[in-house]
Each structure stands twice: as C-alpha cells, then as structure tokens.
Amino acid sequence: MKRRDFLRVSAAGVAASAMGGAGLLSWTPRASAATINKTYYITAGYIEQPDGTDVYFRGFSNSSGSLNVPGESLIVQEGDTVNITVVNTLSTSHSFVIDGLVDSGTIRGGRSANLSFTANKVGSFLFYDKLNAPYNRLVGLHGGFAVMPQGSNNELYAGSPQFVQQYFWIFNDIDPVWHDRIRRGYTPSTQYIPRYFTLNGLSGRPPGAPGAHDPNIGSLTDPRSALHGHIGDRTLIRMFNVGKADQSVHAHANHMEWLTENGVIRPDVWKKDCLYLEGDMGSIDSIFPFETPPDAYPPVSTGAFPMHLHTEMSQTAAGGSYMFGAMTDIYFE
Numbered sequence: 001m002k003r004r005d006f007l008r009v010s011a012a013g014v015a016a017s018a019m020g021g022a023g024l025l026s027w028t029p030r031a032s033a034a035t036i037n038k039t040y041y042i043t044a045g046y047i048e049q050p051d052g053t054d055v056y057f058r059g060f061s062n063s064s065g066s067l068n069v070p071g072e073s074l075i076v077q078e079g080d081t082v083n084i085t086v087v088n089t090l091s092t093s094h095s096f097v098i099d100g101l102v103d104s105g106t107i108r109g110g111r112s113a114n115l116s117f118t119a120n121k122v123g124s125f126l127f128y129d130k131l132n133a134p135y136n137r138l139v140g141l142h143g144g145f146a147v148m149p150q151g152s153n154n155e156l157y158a159g160s161p162q163f164v165q166q167y168f169w170i171f172n173d174i175d176p177v178w179h180d181r182i183r184r185g186y187t188p189s190t191q192y193i194p195r196y197f198t199l200n201g202l203s204g205r206p207p208g209a210p211g212a213h214d215p216n217i218g219s220l221t222d223p224r225s226a227l228h229g230h231i232g233d234r235t236l237i238r239m240f241n242v243g244k245a246d247q248s249v250h251a252h253a254n255h256m257e258w259l260t261e262n263g264v265i266r267p268d269v270w271k272k273d274c275l276y277l278e279g280d281m282g283s284i285d286s287i288f289p290f291e292t293p294p295d296a297y298p299p300v301s302t303g304a305f306p307m308h309l310h311t312e313m314s315q316t317a318a319g320g321s322y323m324f325g326a327m328t329d330i331y332f333e
C-alpha cells in the first residue's frame with residue numbers, strides 16, 4: 001500500500017465526516033417506491049484515540065478524500081430500488097454486503113462495483129465488508145442501513161410499537177496491534193486485546209478532557225449518538241456490535257423497550273435497563289421512551305443521563321483511562 005493511500009484525519013477531518021451524517025434521523029413516508037443512489041469510497045487513514053495514539057482504520061467514506069467510520073447510515077423504504085456504487089480507492093480487495101439483500105463479491109483494489117437491489121425486507125441491517133472476516137469489518141468497514149415499512153414513519157415493522165425519531169448506535173472495540181497488522185497486509189497473529197471502545201466511531205471525552213463537548217471528537221455530544229428529546233419523544237435505537245466483545249448496554253433515566261434481538265422480533269416487548277448485545281455483529285432494536293424518569297428525586301423532566309456499557313473495560317481507553325470508552329448522553333429537554 002502506498003503512502004498516498006493514507007489520509008491523516010485531524011480533528012478537522014473528523015469534523016467533516018461526523019457532521020456529514022444526520023444525527024437525529026427522520027423519515028418521511030412516500031406513496032410509491034423511489035430509487036436511492038449512494039456512492040461509498042473505500043478509504044484508509046488514521047484516527048486519533050483518547051490517549052493521543054493514531055490508529056489505522058478503513059471506511060466506507062463519503063468521498064475519496066475523507067474517512068468515515070462508520071460509513072454514513074442510510075434509511076430507505078420497503079420496495080425502493082437501492083443503487084450503491086462502491087469505489088475501492090485502496091490496493092486491497094474489499095466487499096460490500098448487507099446480509100439477505102446484497103453481496104458485491106470481491107471488489108479488487110482500484111476497482112468499483114455498481115450494486116442494485118430491491119429493499120424487500122424491513123428492519124435494521126449492517127452494511128460491511130465480509131472479506132478477510134472479521135478483520136476488514138473491525139478496522140472500520142461497516143455502517144447502518146434501515147428499511148422502513150412501506151408508508152410508515154413510526155414503526156420498525158408493521159404493527160410494531162411506535163416512535164417519533166431514530167438513531168443508529170454502532171459499537172466497536174479496537175485492538176491497535178491488530179489494526180496495524182492489517183495495515184501492513186498481514187493477518188493478526190496475537191491475542192485480541194481491545195484498548196479502545198467506540199460508539200459510532202468515537203469514544204467518550206469526560207468534562208475537563210481535551211475534546212470534551214466537541215461533537216466531532218467526543219461521543220457524549222456526537223449528534224449521531226446522543227439522544228435528545230422531550231417527554232414523550234419515543235426514540236428507536238438500532239444497535240449493532242461490530243466488535244468482538246459482548247456488551248451490556250445500559251440506559252439511565254428510563255428502561256428501554258426491547259423489540260428485536262439479532263434480527264428476530266421478540267414475542268413480548270420487555271422493558272429493561274440493560275440489554276445484552278452480542279459481539280461479532282450482534283444487534284438489537286429498542287425504543288427509549290423518554291418518559292418522566294421514575295426514580296429521580298426530586299422529580300425531574302429535564303436533564304442529561306448517561307448511556308454506557310457495563311463491562312468496566314469498555315469504559316476505559318488505553319488500558320486505564322476511565323470515562324474514555326463507549327458511552328453517550330441522553331438529554332431530556
């Protein structure tokens with residue numbers, strides 16, 4: 001791989017990618033199916049981690065000069081024709097796969113693929129690179145894809161509990177030794193030791209830390225991750241775990257309505273504060289109901305509450321730094 005294949009992603013570069021995607025995703029139903037066109041550029045570069053270490057990533061990016069990890073999410077409607085062009089700007093082979101919907105096969109270095117499929121399954125999906133599994137996915141080649149039921153703007157599937165807004169939460173865990181090994185074209189050969197934990201590509205920056213309150217650097221304020229709502233703004237969260245570590249997703253303030261597990265609709269909707277999210281592409285759909293927090297005293301209807309993972313390791317970076325892991329905030333406005 002040549003030096004020019006690499007992009008140096010500074011804070012400014014990350015700004016461009018983070019703000020390129022919508023934070024709070026809305027959806028307007030259409031009477032008839034549409035044709036959706038999207039181009040992803042497979043690019044590579046470095047993203048600075050909370051301890052200052054630059055770690056190598058690859059992404060499905062919005063331009064040949066940016067690096068988006070995860071790739072920008074897409075929401076389409078059942079029945080839409082989806083045309084996706086994947087431009088592989090790297091010298092390595094990659095693929096673009098949405099299980100059950102599309103599989104590009106191998107896209108060799110320097111080549112492009114024009115994919116077309118009908119979005120004939122509703123729900124939450126991951127697009128990812130299935131080659132060299134799981135390594136290409138782990139180093140950043142993944143993103144969220146959703147198919148809304150035809151004519152609906154408030155259901156996960158026909159007849160599901162309803163919501164008024166939706167987000168993707170894509171979790172990853174990062175072993176920088178593996179990432180560097182993949183950069184050099186080898187298969188990782190050491191024990192997997194994740195040192196960084198991300199939500200939608202970013203880690204927490206607690207108050208006082210460099211980058212705190214910067215939505216392009218910290219996951220606590222990233223508009224793709226932090227939930228914002230008023231009482232009653234029921235919020236669908238489409239969660240994926242592209243990393244290898246199993247996680248427990250814990251929301252404060254309200255219990256979450258647990259709708260699906262690994263793509264399967266649950267027979268009953270349970271309300272839980274912790275949801276078990278399997279590693280290696282586990283998925284969950286849940287609704288955060290934005291109800292008046294039942295346990296706060298004195299009673300409150302506004303304020304910020306955390307969402308974090310319940311493995312202690314996932315709340316750290318670089319083997320120690322606490323509160324620099326996979327977390328965000330939930331803002332009652």
Ligand SMILES: [Cu+2]
Pocket residue numbers: 250251308310
């Ligand atoms: Cu907790």
